[in-house]
Amino acid sequence: MARILARLTWNEEVAPGYHLMATEAPEIAAQAAPGQFVHVRVGPSYDPLLRRPFSILRTDKAAGQVWMLVKVVGRGTRLLAGMAPGTTLDVMGPLGHGFPEPPLWDEVVLVAGGVGVAPLIFWADRLQTAFSHVRVVSIYGAATEEALACWLDLAARSDEFYAATEDGSAGEAGLASDALRGLLARRGVGTIYACGPRPMLAACAAAAAEAGVPCFVAMEQWMGCGVGACLGCVVPAAGGGYLRVCSEGPVFAAEALDWEALAR
Numbered sequence: 420m421a422r423i424l425a426r427l428t429w430n431e432e433v434a435p436g437y438h439l440m441a442t443e444a445p446e447i448a449a450q451a452a453p454g455q456f457v458h459v460r461v462g463p464s465y466d467p468l469l470r471r472p473f474s475i476l477r478t479d480k481a482a483g484q485v486w487m488l489v490k491v492v493g494r495g496t497r498l499l500a501g502m503a504p505g506t507t508l509d510v511m512g513p514l515g516h517g518f519p520e521p522p523l524w525d526e527v528v529l530v531a532g533g534v535g536v537a538p539l540i541f542w543a544d545r546l547q548t549a550f551s552h553v554r555v556v557s558i559y560g561a562a563t564e565e566a567l568a569c570w571l572d573l574a575a576r577s578d579e580f581y582a583a584t585e586d587g588s589a590g591e592a593g594l595a596s597d598a599l600r601g602l603l604a605r606r607g608v609g610t611i612y613a614c615g616p617r618p619m620l621a622a623c624a625a626a627a628a629e630a631g632v633p634c635f636v637a638m639e640q641w642m643g644c645g646v647g648a649c650l651g652c653v654v655p656a657a658g659g660g661y662l663r664v665c666s667e668g669p670v671f672a673a674e675a676l677d678w679e680a681l682a683r
């Protein structure tokens with residue numbers, strides 16, 4: 420893990436409210452694995468105090484660049500999205516545990532909801548380059564067609580790609596988890612990896628459990644320190660107790676989490 424004062428090299432609004440951003444952070448680019456995240460200070464002062472976590476969307480080791488997709492939801496992400504290339508950012512990473520490898524000759528399904536597409540683009544890229552024996556099926560859901568930010572980056576790294584939109588403006592009308600259920604009803608698959616809003620993850624975990632398919636989820640959660648010290652990011656574990664998203668996650672086996680407690 421490194422803490423770097425990184426130059427912002429790219430900031431482009433690729434869909435309304437979604438910014439594709441790159442920083443020059445060679446130490447992080449060299450170490451990062453799909454599913455890991457960076458913890459970013461969103462301004463030069465201590466206001467806002469807490470860093471904000473963002474999944475790594477891809478790395479360019481040769482150029483030392485780390486890419487992320489930022490959805491503007493509040494003050495911190497608005498500040499970040501407003502930064503011009505050349506700005507210096509305080510970035511920590513890579514943090515957390517990434518996606519576990521699939522078995523040989525597996526057919527994996529990546530299920531992305533909204534900005535949850537970011538770590539799955541990195542994972543699809545890694546699967547394509549380092550696990551070429553694995554077949555990748557991707558499902559990407561968003562509210563509307565224009566909110567399917569970076570969909571081509573996922574589609575280009577998938578053997579089969581499905582979009583789902585809530586308003587039916589692109590792909591199947593409905594949720595990504597509905598499209599997953601449809602796929603599971605049509606055929607068996609090997610391993611499911613999902614990242615997106617919590618209800619989507621719960622639906623994917625339930626569908627996977629019913630089909631008897633291993634499922635891994637990348638959780639988003641409010642964070643403090645990002646390194647396992649403050650317990651600000653815990654989620655309820657199956658069988659009792661809590662797990663820290665920042666250090667024991669953000670990727671968990673779906674059966675490791677207590678989905679009923681998470682829904683409360």
Ligand SMILES: Cc1cc2nc3c(=O)[nH]c(=O)nc-3n(C[C@H](O)[C@H](O)[C@H](O)COP(=O)(O)OP(=O)(O)OC[C@H]3O[C@@H](n4cnc5c(N)ncnc54)[C@H](O)[C@@H]3O)c2cc1C
Binds near residue numbers: 491
């Ligand atoms: C491991 C991890 C990876 C993430 N990856 C990405 C990513 O790739 N791209 C991206 O845009 N966002 C990602 N997030 C979520 C992102 O960190 C939050 O959206 C961001 O911190 C919000 O900051 P803010 O100051 O703009 O919003 P705030 O003003 O703090 O909050 C605005 C709204 O967002 C909600 N919110 C705030 N933080 C989180 C959070 N951590 N998880 C869920 N809801 C939250 C609040 O409840 C509130 O409704 C990730 C979160 C985690 C934990």
Ligand code: FES
Binds near residue numbers: 653
């Ligand atoms: S954010 Fe501090 S323990 Fe996870």
